[in-house]
Amino acid sequence: MKAVICAIVAFMVFAGCVQNEQPVQLLDENYATAQDVSDVVNGNSQFAIDAYKKLNSENGGKNIFFSPYSISSALAITYEGARGQTAQEMQQVLGLPEDENAMLAGFAKIYNTINGKGKSYQLYTANALWAQQSYKFLDSFTSVSKKYFGAQATNVDFINKSEQARQEINGWVESHTNSKIKDLMPQGSLDPLTRLVITNAVYFKGKWKLQFEPSKTYGADFKVSPQQSVKVQMMHMSGEKSRFNYLENDELQMIELPYDGNGLLMVVILPLEGKMDDVDQSLSVQKIGELKAMLSEQEVVVNLPKFKFKTKYSMAQTLAGMGMPNAFSDEADFSGMDGTKDLYISKVIHQAFVEVNEEGTEAAAATAVVDATSIAQPQNIFNANRPFIFMIEEKSTGTILFMGKVTDPSKAD
Incomplete structure (x- = not known):
């Protein structure tokens, strides 16, 4: 034996x-x-x-x-x-x-x-x-x-x-x-x-290099599927300081969110509506590399759920x-x-x-509700209100330390 x-x-x-x-x-x-x-x-x-x-x-x-x-x-x-x-x-x-x-x-x-x-x-x-x-x-x-x-x-x-x-x-x-x-x-x-x-x-x-303000976190719907939504706490960032490496094509959006110290960053891949299965199937090292090569620093409105x-x-x-x-x-x-x-x-x-939350501490019990119609809408809006893929990388070597997929931010398991 x-x-x-x-x-x-x-x-x-x-x-x-x-x-x-x-x-x-x-x-x-x-x-x-x-x-x-x-x-x-x-x-x-x-x-x-x-x-x-x-x-x-x-x-x-x-x-x-x-x-x-x-x-x-x-x-x-x-x-x-x-x-x-x-x-x-x-x-x-x-x-x-x-x-x-x-x-x-x-x-x-x-x-x-x-x-x-x-x-x-x-x-x-x-x-x-x-x-x-x-x-x-x-x-x-x-x-x-x-x-x-x-x-x-x-x-x-x-x-x-x-x-x-x-x-x-x-x-x-x-x-x-x-x-x-x-x-x-x-x-x-x-x-x-x-x-x-x-x-x-x-x-x-x-901590994030650019922290989300807790007062701007608001209740929002997250589309778990085309037929089902759940309520989540959505972090929000916008304005002149909200500049990130970003791209959008006819299949997905990608954004890099750096952590304080610039040694690590989170890469978030947000497929467009109805494109998650296509992105999952076509995901490869080569494709990620090609997408990263096309990133450029831009002003972006970022809506990312706490999870x-x-x-x-x-x-x-x-x-x-x-x-x-x-x-x-x-x-x-x-x-x-x-x-x-x-x-x-x-x-x-x-x-x-x-x-993942606004500044790294436990979330406050009460948060402000933001009226979406009151926010100025620039050209680039990264609204992660549906399933997305994320990776956390060590920048100097490019090592993917962590990888995941958020399908339902309201679930703890």
């Missing part, structure tokens, strides 16, 4: 005021080149689009939110121990560079960029290994995991004290997401066959369906971890929380 690997990825995004940074040990990036980083980012972007489409097909009509970076980071560690067909499938699905040294250097550089100090927002990521204390893992695997991913191995006793190990892992996740993600691993998710758990957490907390929701995905079946079933089967080969073929991945659990 094969033993079990679990990959656990959790992250949290919260727009708000900045507190103390999480202390993170930076990695050795001396051999990382700009091309290494570009190759990892390009692969991550392709994985982001593929995963978005798969999750969208599996969760039709629901809000979607996930971190392609978080998932690929945890699974890249797992990939370091994969061999043969298992490694080939993982490399293709995750979009990992074929040059292993370039991949490792690229991940290390991105990790350091995310965890850099002196930011006006909070952004950090962390990895960890949780290994069965009586099981021998190869030094080559644990050393690479630590050197290039910052994943320190902690010995636990899954065989005799699986509940204690579960609580310890959940405590790590909670502490690395500012207590927003609790009890990630439910009771019974670990058992005596578990040999390794790989965790990744990403945390972001920041706050959490997601949780058991992604083993999703990833297998994307083209890497071998890793989850009895045919799995993770001999690069322990020198045997006794391991396979049983679970990939991904949980997330996101909140």
